[in-house]
Amino acid sequence: MKYFAKFSLLGLASASLSPTPILTGTSVPTSLGSFNLTRGAACACQKLSHYSSGVILPNGTNYTAETVDSYWDVRTDLSPACVFLPATPNEVAHALEIFDVCNAQFAVRGGGHMCYPGSNNIDGGVLMGLSRLNNVKVNDDTIEVGPGLTWYDVYSALEPRGRVAIGGRLKTIGVPGLTLIGGFHYFNNKYGYAMDNVISYNVALGNGTQITVNKDSHADLFWALKGGANNFGIVTKFTLKTYDMPNVSTTIQTYNESGIPDFMAAVCNAAKLDEENPIAAGMVASISYNVTTKAASASLLGVQEGSDSPPSQFANFSAIPATSRTNNVQTMKKWAGTLDSPKQMFRVMYSHKSMKPDPDVLYSLYKIWKDAVNEISDVEGLYPTFVTNVHAPGSARVAQNNGIGNVWGLEAEPLILWQFSTGWALAQDDIRVQAWSRQLTERLHAINIEKGLASDFVYMGDAGEWQDPFLGFPAENVVRMRDIRASYDPRGIFSRLNWGGFKLGV
Numbered sequence: 001m002k003y004f005a006k007f008s009l010l011g012l013a014s015a016s017l018s019p020t021p022i023l024t025g026t027s028v029p030t031s032l033g034s035f036n037l038t039r040g041a042a043c044a045c046q047k048l049s050h051y052s053s054g055v056i057l058p059n060g061t062n063y064t065a066e067t068v069d070s071y072w073d074v075r076t077d078l079s080p081a082c083v084f085l086p087a088t089p090n091e092v093a094h095a096l097e098i099f100d101v102c103n104a105q106f107a108v109r110g111g112g113h114m115c116y117p118g119s120n121n122i123d124g125g126v127l128m129g130l131s132r133l134n135n136v137k138v139n140d141d142t143i144e145v146g147p148g149l150t151w152y153d154v155y156s157a158l159e160p161r162g163r164v165a166i167g168g169r170l171k172t173i174g175v176p177g178l179t180l181i182g183g184f185h186y187f188n189n190k191y192g193y194a195m196d197n198v199i200s201y202n203v204a205l206g207n208g209t210q211i212t213v214n215k216d217s218h219a220d221l222f223w224a225l226k227g228g229a230n231n232f233g234i235v236t237k238f239t240l241k242t243y244d245m246p247n248v249s250t251t252i253q254t255y256n257e258s259g260i261p262d263f264m265a266a267v268c269n270a271a272k273l274d275e276e277n278p279i280a281a282g283m284v285a286s287i288s289y290n291v292t293t294k295a296a297s298a299s300l301l302g303v304q305e306g307s308d309s310p311p312s313q314f315a316n317f318s319a320i321p322a323t324s325r326t327n328n329v330q331t332m333k334k335w336a337g338t339l340d341s342p343k344q345m346f347r348v349m350y351s352h353k354s355m356k357p358d359p360d361v362l363y364s365l366y367k368i369w370k371d372a373v374n375e376i377s378d379v380e381g382l383y384p385t386f387v388t389n390v391h392a393p394g395s396a397r398v399a400q401n402n403g404i405g406n407v408w409g410l411e412a413e414p415l416i417l418w419q420f421s422t423g424w425a426l427a428q429d430d431i432r433v434q435a436w437s438r439q440l441t442e443r444l445h446a447i448n449i450e451k452g453l454a455s456d457f458v459y460m461g462d463a464g465e466w467q468d469p470f471l472g473f474p475a476e477n478v479v480r481m482r483d484i485r486a487s488y489d490p491r492g493i494f495s496r497l498n499w500g501g502f503k504l505g506v
């Protein structure tokens with residue numbers, strides 16, 4: 001109540017962008033703790049309160065829904081000074097002007113799935129949630145999508161036309177975050193990554209102007225947005241290619257521990273698959289380990305374009321004795337609808353590195369990981385998973401041949417991205433789990449370096465906060481991105497005032 005009263009004193013009727021004298025420095029209580037009200041945040045929250053959308057303050061009705069319930073990783077629950085939910089791209093642009101004038105720290109949330117504190121939420125600053133920018137327009141072979149949508153929304157909008165877009169593999173991942181960092185889908189081997197399938201971005205820049213970015217307009221920024229994350233502006237609309245695919249052929253398979261060596265071999269073969277006329281197919285391949293029963297099990301969620309069932313591209317997996325195997329032919333919407341990743345699942349730490357496919361070495365990494373999990377088995381709520389993603393040669397060729405490219409600059413050579421996804425329950429274990437995950441990742445990567453198998457590529461979607469994915473991009477691409485950032489964000493709105501996410505640095 002006290003906090004709201006304070007905002008009321010700040011001259012909410014004034015629509016001017018001039019700095020406002022503010023009472024600052026007071027500790028403001030929230031459900032998660034408290035923050036100190038800064039001059040910048042108070043100024044921005046006051047000015048944003050003039051918009052029809054208004055702002056949500058810590059004592060407001062939807063504050064917890066926006067700052068906690070909208071996030072996947074419990075670690076990302078923070079306490080902003082206020083939450084602004086713009087209703088239009090113009091409001092996004094105006095908010096950016098306000099952040100500059102007020103010198104206010106801010107965070108931006110799309111689908112809320114990036115999993116580390118500060119990547120998409122903020123203590124004491126302004127949180128801009130994009131959920132109201134949820135327009136969708138389906139065209140003949142494209143779809144225009146607001147950043148407030150999930151991939152399930154996109155697949156749902158396309159289902160009546162029998163088409164799919166290249167996006168997220170699970171239901172509730174947000175469109176904007178995934179598309180801006182690259183985007184692993186099932187069909188990368190034929191159609192490239194989500195970023196390679198964006199034909200136009202509407203962008204609000206740090207100075208409050210709005211531009212349309214495509215191959216003919218701001219072509220430099222068009223390239224930089226393909227994998228360059230949140231370093232250049234806020235995307236208020238994505239226009240994506242779509243593909244004719246009324247149905248997909250799916251397979252869900254699970255294996256017990258004895259099948260894991262063959263499972264790793266099948267993952268490596270999937271990475272190496274390089275056909276002249278590829279069939280689009282890909283998967284989520286992961287191993288979970290139960291620290292109580294000491295049982296490990298592997299699982300495959302495989303999807304292939306078309307209606308041939310069982311899907312031919314997973315023959316190597318289908319040859320492994322399975323504990324369960326279900327094949328189906330269905331729409332992408334129906335498939336994605338079964339794969340939820342509920343918000344607030346647990347505290348979670350991602351860590352990952354990449355390697356050339358080598359089944360024996362990959363299997364040995366898994367075994368070291370499993371032994372290491374036993375060392376932290378007393379961590380409450382421990383939920384350890386060893387995940388693999390594949391980059392098949394065809395995935396790189398799309399960017400190599402489309403005249404645009406992307407910031408990754410990957411070669412048409414197979415890679416395995418191996419990752420630990422570690423969930424746990426209590427904040428008191430944060431430092432322990434984070435240190436464990438980092439040290440183990442570095443140890444396994446060192447083995448690959450020694451064997452000549454290591455790659456420097458790090459995908460932002462699988463990385464931990466301790467990792468710098470830009471170090472794995474070609475150095476000249478990073479220099480070019482910094483030049484582009486300097487030209488589109490000369491005042492450093494996305495580097496000085498917005499620190500969360502994977503930042504290019506100085």
Ligand SMILES: Cc1cc2nc3c(=O)[nH]c(=O)nc-3n(C[C@H](O)[C@H](O)[C@H](O)COP(=O)(O)OP(=O)(O)OC[C@H]3O[C@@H](n4cnc5c(N)ncnc54)[C@H](O)[C@@H]3O)c2cc1C
Nearest residue numbers: 110111112113114169174176177178183184234235461501
């Ligand atoms: C359970 C789970 C499953 C996943 N599955 C996949 C997968 O199948 N494929 C894959 O590639 N990745 C996957 N990921 C990783 C995922 O792509 C990233 O976490 C991604 O950032 C999520 O997007 P979001 O919009 O939900 O994220 P958010 O956390 O909302 O945003 C991520 C970052 O982008 C910024 N941002 C958001 N919207 C905008 C915008 N409009 N303009 C500028 N910046 C913006 C945010 O500030 C933040 O820094 C998965 C992650 C999880 C947790």
